[in-house]
Amino acid sequence: MEITATTQMWIGLVLACLFALGIYRTWVLGKTQKILGMTKGMTLLIAGALVISSLWFSGVGSYIDPSLAGPTLAVSGTIPSGVDRITDGGVQPEIIGCDLGTKTTVTLSAQDKYTAAATGGTHRYRINGNPALTVSDAGTFTASPGDRISVLWANASADSTDYFSAVSNHVIPCTGAKTYSAQLVVNGTLSDVIKDHNDQVVDGSDNNWTLSAGDVKDATVKLSGTFRTEFPYGFVGVVEYNKTEFDDVRVMNVNEFERTSVPRSFSPAKGTDSSTKAYVIPALVSNADLTFKVNAKADASTNPATDGTIVMTLYPRNYFINSDTGGSFDGPSAEDEDGSVTRTGQATVTIEYD
Helix, strand or coil, X not given: CCCCHHHHHHHHHHHHHHHHHHHHHHHHHCCCXXXXXXXXXXXXXXXXXXXXXXXXXXXXXXXXXXXXXXXXXXXXXXXXXXXXXXXXXCXXXXXXXXXXXXXXXXXXXXXXXXXXXXXXXXXXXXXXXXXCEEEECCEEXXXXXXXXXXXXXXXXXXXXXXXXXXXXXXXXXXXXXXXXEEEECCCCCCEEEEECCCCCECCCCCCCECCCCCCEEEEEEEEECCCCCXXXXXEEEEEEEECCCEEEEEEXXXXXXXXXXXXXXXXXXXXXXXXXXXXXECCEECCCEEEEEEEXXXXXXXXXXXXXXXXXXXEECEEEEEHHHCCEEEEEECECCXXXXXXXXXXXXXXXXX
């Protein structure tokens, strides 16, 4: 049990009053006599040293300068059963008084974020950075109080029909049993609506985006997800366009989206005229809409009509197991350390122009 800031304050006030009283008695009442057989000067010197030591030990000095903080006082004790004083992020639990030779039964149980149904599948975990193990959903393993565990929920499955992964970190508390939970999501299908700079729907049949040489225009893309599904970590969006017909193509809302590297698994489709850029596209939650602009700058001397399409390929981002770093849980990313996608089911958005 630590001494609280309030307790430290009262200790400081009491000591300050005693010090003031000592000065008063020494200089006013003790003008002609020694105190405990010592001169006034020696008495004050010893009293001052005692007060300063007491203030440091109480921790009051930390209010003046953190470097003056005194020691932390604690008493032995145990955490009552069922009380978890640990938060994600690896904060050391209060395990003073625990029998560190005992074991805690740990359960990993994940639920669907929207339906609360059990996710099933497996979860991956590491104890104190040791090689990873797996456990079925709602399964158990044992660990010791104070052990640090890292959990990769859904075990980094890349299958688009499985749940997206999540990572959490915990410190095992001083209890006989502990359950950790996570809310996970699956992805649904994507649909898109594209409008040109005149707010007309671009559908590839009745209406295309009409551009001329030298035009700098915006097309608006609206992506919609499926109810109670998510792409929780967004996408890497690879834009491919004809570099002869366009000087530049950018993806943006108010400002250009964050640029990133093109996934190694991407295969250009426009041959020698291909130009690509990759962007980090925000998350898409349930059936909410995600709207952004594709800004196209047509070549000044070329009418952009021959190629006919600007294509964006969307790579969902997910966590993955990095074998190059000893199996660390990395991400979210569109691909792993070997260039394999972390999530299958890439979608495409095609803007047709003439």
